[in-house]
Amino acid sequence: MKLSLVVVLLVSVALGKPAPRSMRVLGRRDSPPSSYTLLGAASSDTQISLRIALAQSNPTGLEEALYDVSTPSSTNYGQHLTKEEAAQFVAPTSETRTAVTEWLEASGVNATTLTPAGDWLGFTISVSQANELFDADYSVFVHDTTGKQTIRTLSYSVPEELQGHITVVYPTTTFPTYKPRSPNSPAGAPLSQRVPRAESGAIDPSCANAITPSCLQAIYGIPTTPATQSSNRLGVAGYDDQWANTADLQTFLKTYRPDMSYNTTFSLQTLDGGTNNQTEADAGVEANLDIQYTVGLATDVPVIFISAGDDNHDGDLGGFLDMTELLLNEDSPPQVWTTSYGPNEDQVPIDLAYNLCNAYAQLGARGVSILFASGDGGVSGGWQATGCTDFVVAFPDGCPYMTNVGSTTGFDPEVGAWFSAGGFSNYWSRPAYQEAAVITYLAYLGDTYDGLYNASGRAYPDVATQGINFAIVADQQTELVDGTSCSSPTFASVISLLNDELASVGKPPLGFLNPWLYSIAAAAFNDITSGNNPGCNTTGFQAIVGWDPVTGLGTPNYELLRVAAGL
Ligand SMILES: *[C@@H]1O[C@H](CO)[C@@H](O)[C@H](O)[C@H]1NC(C)=O
Ligand SMILES: *[C@@H]1O[C@H](CO)[C@@H](O)[C@H](O)[C@H]1NC(C)=O
Numbered sequence: 001m002k003l004s005l006v007v008v009l010l011v012s013v014a015l016g017k018p019a020p021r022s023m024r025v026l027g028r029r030d031s032p033p034s035s036y037t038l039l040g041a042a043s044s045d046t047q048i049s050l051r052i053a054l055a056q057s058n059p060t061g062l063e064e065a066l067y068d069v070s071t072p073s074s075t076n077y078g079q080h081l082t083k084e085e086a087a088q089f090v091a092p093t094s095e096t097r098t099a100v101t102e103w104l105e106a107s108g109v110n111a112t113t114l115t116p117a118g119d120w121l122g123f124t125i126s127v128s129q130a131n132e133l134f135d136a137d138y139s140v141f142v143h144d145t146t147g148k149q150t151i152r153t154l155s156y157s158v159p160e161e162l163q164g165h166i167t168v169v170y171p172t173t174t175f176p177t178y179k180p181r182s183p184n185s186p187a188g189a190p191l192s193q194r195v196p197r198a199e200s201g202a203i204d205p206s207c208a209n210a211i212t213p214s215c216l217q218a219i220y221g222i223p224t225t226p227a228t229q230s231s232n233r234l235g236v237a238g239y240d241d242q243w244a245n246t247a248d249l250q251t252f253l254k255t256y257r258p259d260m261s262y263n264t265t266f267s268l269q270t271l272d273g274g275t276n277n278q279t280e281a282d283a284g285v286e287a288n289l290d291i292q293y294t295v296g297l298a299t300d301v302p303v304i305f306i307s308a309g310d311d312n313h314d315g316d317l318g319g320f321l322d323m324t325e326l327l328l329n330e331d332s333p334p335q336v337w338t339t340s341y342g343p344n345e346d347q348v349p350i351d352l353a354y355n356l357c358n359a360y361a362q363l364g365a366r367g368v369s370i371l372f373a374s375g376d377g378g379v380s381g382g383w384q385a386t387g388c389t390d391f392v393v394a395f396p397d398g399c400p401y402m403t404n405v406g407s408t409t410g411f412d413p414e415v416g417a418w419f420s421a422g423g424f425s426n427y428w429s430r431p432a433y434q435e436a437a438v439i440t441y442l443a444y445l446g447d448t449y450d451g452l453y454n455a456s457g458r459a460y461p462d463v464a465t466q467g468i469n470f471a472i473v474a475d476q477q478t479e480l481v482d483g484t485s486c487s488s489p490t491f492a493s494v495i496s497l498l499n500d501e502l503a504s505v506g507k508p509p510l511g512f513l514n515p516w517l518y519s520i521a522a523a524a525f526n527d528i529t530s531g532n533n534p535g536c537n538t539t540g541f542q543a544i545v546g547w548d549p550v551t552g553l554g555t556p557n558y559e560l561l562r563v564a565a566g567l
């Protein structure tokens with residue numbers, strides 16, 4: 001996608017001659033986070049990539065349009081928006097564009113628009129230019145455990161007359177904290193060579209020891225028949241130098257999907273300097289898991305591995321926003337997109353969080369189902385923690401415009417997995433689609449955990465699938481892994497297979513799932529009624545009849561979902 005040039009560089013505007021304009025602080029912190037140490041001023045000629053978020057003109061209109069096309073009872077259900085239609089809601093007003101553009105132009109900055117809507121501008125300038133433009137003091141900070149250096153400022157300002165036009169500038173006062181939902185390998189236990197295989201729908205008893213694609217097919221009734229629609233694609237997000245190995249995938253398919261061609265593979269898309277290094281020893285457990293349980297479960301659905309490198313330009317989202325913008329810029333983004341990485345909500349500045357969530361709303365309005373692993377920390381968020389005083393919310397789980405997938409284990413009965421992250425957002429209030437389901441749970445909860453969670457917040461997860469003892473191949477070794485990282489690719493495969501069937505009869509994809517999930521599809525889930533998700537020195541929430549913040553609505557029953565999808 002070609003970026004359009006919005007500002008021409010005016011070299012003649014000399015730098016170092018600050019116009020006497022009055023500046024207003026837009027972001028400030030007293031000190032860096034405790035995990036960072038100040039090394040000193042950043043060298044003045046170091047080039048840094050900055051981005052500015054312009055005020056969006058009509059985010060409320062976007063939300064209304066999203067629900068209009070995603071709510072089964074709406075007459076416009078399934079009539080997804082085009083790229084341009086979705087972008088128009090978040091496009092800044094011409095007044096905003098002009099004000100910001102003129103300021104940048106007068107400052108000699110060559111900015112490009114990063115999104116179809118034009119709500120983000122990006123540019124690369126020297127530290128000295130950035131210090132002057134934003135009244136900032138860009139410095140080098142070192143992260144205590146990783147030793148990674150990062151350039152940030154503890155304060156920045158914009159001209160007073162641009163207040164209200166500029167929402168935020170990144171990177172400035174927040175620091176990288178992003179972390180993958182690392183799948184856990186219990187003692188790296190190699191799996192015995194026995195291959196669990198279900199005979200015609202029966203669940204093989206070996207599925208109690210190792211989950212394979214055939215176990216999932218048997219437990220959830222997922223079809224083994226190949227998909228047929230090449231326009232229907234499944235995107236798998238890759239971050240953190242996690243690479244998906246094709247030789248491992250081939251071994252996985254030979255072992256666990258002998259009914260498929262072992263040559264079935266995935267395509268690669270990269271951003272921010274991303275790669276997919278095929279050195280066997282560098283195979284990433286997370287990336288292999290995500291690819292093996294999409295290619296190996298969504299039979300013959302075209303899968304794209306979208307690999308983000310470390311060279312991200314979205315400040316502190318580690319590439320989340322960059323990847324979202326990559327997809328926003330496409331005319332036909334993948335209809336399903338699964339991510340098994342994420343920080344915690346309190347680590348992400350609220351304005352950036354809202355901006356990302358609104359970008360998800362745009363993709364949802366265009367017919368994309370956005371799925372995230374809900375996190376592996378139970379009520380302590382993305383990962384296990386005991387020191388917390390309040391329950392921790394995983395990110396972006398609180399965003400109401402995407403779907404969070406928690407974990408279960410066992411099948412007789414199937415119970416909530418102990419690590420399955422669930423809870424209530426502090427950033428987003430409870431959306432209407434889950435009102436009834438969540439109110440019922442809150443009534444059950446009574447005053448238990450009062451003050452530890454935000455009862456008015458968007459509740460998660462939405463759904464769940466198996467998430468313990470998944471057999472994967474990494475570096476040609478079979479091993480078992482656990483985590484909600486297992487569950488999001490599994491659910492993504494289910495939705496992709498439904499989308500394939502829908503496309504084959506000329507129907508639109510399911511798109512943003514939640515209004516459908518919480519209404520006519522709710523009965524298509526196996527209700528999980530036991531299990532709990534400890535954290536923060538508590539036993540966490542309890543799974544009960546109906547929706548709960550451990551397993552959401554429950555686990556999928558493919559045949560019933562087909563009916564709910566009108567197939
Ligand atoms: C401005 O930036 C764009 C994209 O980075 C680049 O193609 C263009 O040459 C630049 N223009 C000037 C005048 O520097
Ligand atoms: C897989 O690809 C190899 C090399 O192209 C080819 O020799 C083999 O026949 C293919 N196998 C299947 C099952 O398609």
Ligand SMILES: *[C@@H]1O[C@H](CO)[C@@H](O)[C@H](O)[C@H]1NC(C)=O
Binds near residue numbers: 275277279282
């Ligand atoms: C892949 O990784 C290996 C080992 O880390 C390295 O030697 C090789 O140069 C990398 N290949 C590419 C194409 O980056």
Ligand SMILES: *[C@@H]1O[C@H](CO)[C@@H](O)[C@H](O)[C@H]1NC(C)=O
Binds near residue numbers: 426428456
């Ligand atoms: C609780 O969530 C609401 C949004 O639903 C938010 O406005 C409020 O600030 C949150 N409270 C706390 C203490 O974070």
Ligand SMILES: *[C@@H]1O[C@H](CO)[C@@H](O)[C@H](O)[C@H]1NC(C)=O
Binds near residue numbers: 386
């Ligand atoms: C955890 O809870 C137990 C009992 O509720 C209490 O005795 C203990 O001090 C708590 N530990 C921490 C670290 O808060």
